[in-house]
Amino acid sequence: MSDFEVIIYEKKDGIGYVTLNRSRSLNAYNIRMRDELYQVLTAIKDDPEVKVAILKGAGEKAFCAGADLTEFLTAPSPTIARQVRWERDIWGLLLSITKPLIAALQGYVLGSGLEMALCCDIRLASEDAQFGVPEMDLGIIPAAGGSQTLPRVIGGAQALEVLLSGRWLKAEEARRLKLVNQVVARDELLPAAERLANKIKAYDPVAVSYAKQAITRGLDLSLERGLELEANLADYLIKSPT
């Protein structure tokens, strides 16, 4: 995995670090990044040495400023694009990882960048972070899950207001709307994410993954089914020899 161009993947003491690395293009998401991310996320999912992952952006200006629009008009027909979308379901892969994912957000967090962060479990932002979903200005809607994940995180009315108006949010408003869990100074961003990752990785990884699954899958179930899920997961934990 050393031939990556636009992603840096490092593994250190049980933490997987994924760095979006196109800083000259504000880490804009492109097809190359999709393919490299696909490999990295698969590795994180399968590698028992990785207990928790941190997603971050290279450089100073952005986590990720959105999709690289220069590739947009070269896209194949909508029917083929749809087929490709599900053949290489990068966002489904990201959401299927049962290890905790922490997004360390700085600078521009726009479009696909925000949507990628919304597929993570815990979002930390630096004071200079700015959030927005500019898709509507292009005559389209979000396509990396944003129309589903954003309302589940900040509520339908707030999501509609942000999406339909195209308005950007500063870090403090993002915290107030619970779009991010915490706002810290810029030089504190990575240390804060690491403190969190270290705390989580000290716990039993199976219990951690069950807790994540109970919460994320449970939100899609009726309360009754959610309670069953929780009881079953707890049962496995108690009975499984560790």
Add this chain to the structure above:
Amino acid sequence: MAAATVIYTKKNHVARITLNRPETDNIINQQLAQELVDICRGINQDDDIYVVVITGAGDRVFCGGSELERLVQRANTVEVSSAKLKDAATKYNVATSVASIDRPVVAAINGDALGWGLELALSCDIRLAVDKARFGLPQLASGLIPMDGGTQRLPRIVGRSKALELILTARTISAEEACAIGLVTKVVAQEKLASEVEILARAIAGKAPIALRYAKEAINKGLDLTLEQGLRLEADLYFLLHTTSDRTEGIKAFLEKRAAQFRGR
């Protein structure tokens, strides 16, 4: 025919609906309900409308409830209430009608939104309110429950616990508290409401109209689906949008660093 109880205007792709019974707190009666239902139906058939604003006439009340609620409030006992309710030919399904509008709907809450009036506001997508407005679903105090979607929409907006507290206590809350619990997006001074709503409506109306409808559908319908089903819905709507000329124009305009000229095609 009686004078219109709803004022309906249209300008620059923005439709404006004003509940116009200021002398009776803009409360919903049979006539107003029917006019509103007809207007909502017409909006869905008018491609020239990109965004809808609903407000109340006057500077005191957005909508104080319904004639039905007033009747029951005056009836003193549950028995009389039940009889009156049975007599009412129909419920006024105004919130249901507003919720069926496929364009984004902004509630410009110019004053109190109580009972049926709050249920109407809950069926809008985005709520802005003046600082003097009060909010509540006080139906329980007259032996009723909310019946135009309030018991379903309020918990989906403010969470189950807060919704139960408000409905079970029949308590009225301030605009400030409404904003803190996410019931309204923004609170402004009375004199600022019109301009704030105008800014928001213009920002929305500047977007591609088909994308606006699909965004609303993806978010509102998606919240009733599992995440996996919602992602499917989003992707299908997204690829459909790639067949529109507005999408081509949107991306070209961005790359050429100019404002896009969307035409709803």
